[in-house]
Amino acid sequence: MKNVVIITGGSRGIGAETAILFAKNNFHVCINYKSDVESANKVASQVRKHGVDCICIQADVSKEAEVIQLFKQVDAQLGCVTALVNNAGIIQPQMRLDEMSQERINTILTTNITSYFLCAKEAVKRMSSRYSGNGGTIVNVSSAASRTGSPNEYIDYASSKGAIDTLTTGLSKEVAAEGIRVNCVRPGLIYTDMHTDGGEPERVDRVKEFLPMKRGGQPAEIAEAIFWLSTDKSSYSTGSFIDLSGGL
Numbered sequence: 001m002k003n004v005v006i007i008t009g010g011s012r013g014i015g016a017e018t019a020i021l022f023a024k025n026n027f028h029v030c031i032n033y034k035s036d037v038e039s040a041n042k043v044a045s046q047v048r049k050h051g052v053d054c055i056c057i058q059a060d061v062s063k064e065a066e067v068i069q070l071f072k073q074v075d076a077q078l079g080c081v082t083a084l085v086n087n088a089g090i091i092q093p094q095m096r097l098d099e100m101s102q103e104r105i106n107t108i109l110t111t112n113i114t115s116y117f118l119c120a121k122e123a124v125k126r127m128s129s130r131y132s133g134n135g136g137t138i139v140n141v142s143s144a145a146s147r148t149g150s151p152n153e154y155i156d157y158a159s160s161k162g163a164i165d166t167l168t169t170g171l172s173k174e175v176a177a178e179g180i181r182v183n184c185v186r187p188g189l190i191y192t193d194m195h196t197d198g199g200e201p202e203r204v205d206r207v208k209e210f211l212p213m214k215r216g217g218q219p220a221e222i223a224e225a226i227f228w229l230s231t232d233k234s235s236y237s238t239g240s241f242i243d244l245s246g247g248l
């Protein structure tokens with residue numbers, strides 16, 4: 001069977017490292033992104049060096065029509081998806097809950113939660129034996145924030161990741177007998193541009209002293225776990241969580 005992975009938010013940070021690791025292991029790769037086509041194309045050229053097919057698809061995955069279109073393009077250009085990595089996510093500038101606008105809260109929740117639901121829905125319709133599919137894997141990228149709650153910084157973001165943990169638990173049981181495994185990784189403080197969007201580019205270096213391992217993580221260290229959960233190496237694992245947070 002041809003191995004085809006869709007990585008939402010595959011153009012930067014953790015998603016980009018994940019795309020390259022899957023390509024090294026003979027997966028054909030769909031890199032999804034929202035707006036930064038230049039970064040997506042850079043990752044695609046690294047992916048193609050490994051001799052696999054790669055397409056970049058612009059889609060806001062919080063919108064169902066765009067998700068449906070994304071999966072249809074993958075069907076047509078790469079073949080049926082066998083692995084989904086739900087990874088696209090955002091934070092907004094740090095603040096207390098009593099300062100947050102409704103618009104901000106809704107943007108965080110739809111980008112970080114609705115998107116994972118919509119992509120999982122399309123993946124299940126292709127992978128599940130209920131729809132004559134051949135099975136597959138879904139890995140959800142959550143966060144250690146789902147456990148810490150991120151007070152004074154972004155409770156909205158942390159709560160969105162709590163929802164992803166629950167999605168993982170529920171969906172894993174719902175489709176376990178249909179050939180689909182659903183697992184989750186919870187990164188801690190990882191060196192990516194996401195912290196710039198949160199208003200503090202140097203956040204990892206400021207906070208790392210408080211971590212048991214006294215260092216931030218690299219995107220490649222997260223990609224390894226995502227990849228393991230997406231392959232037969234983890235064949236008896238579903239509804240599982242891997243915490244990659246330096247002991248946090």
Ligand code: NAP
Pocket residue numbers: 008009010011012013014015032033034035036037039059060061062087088089090111141142143144186187188189190191192193194195197
């Ligand atoms: P990043 O470097 O900021 O990259 C975010 C990616 O998501 C980009 O490819 C971006 O595309 C894409 N994206 C954002 N909104 C989107 C949307 N609506 N539709 C489609 N794509 C969208 O982020 P990262 O740090 O690698 O984070 C990846 C995942 O890990 C997220 O779920 C995040 O919550 C989680 N995580 C990160 C950390 C950390 O410390 N970095 C810790 C724990 C968990 P464009 O560039 O085109 O907008």
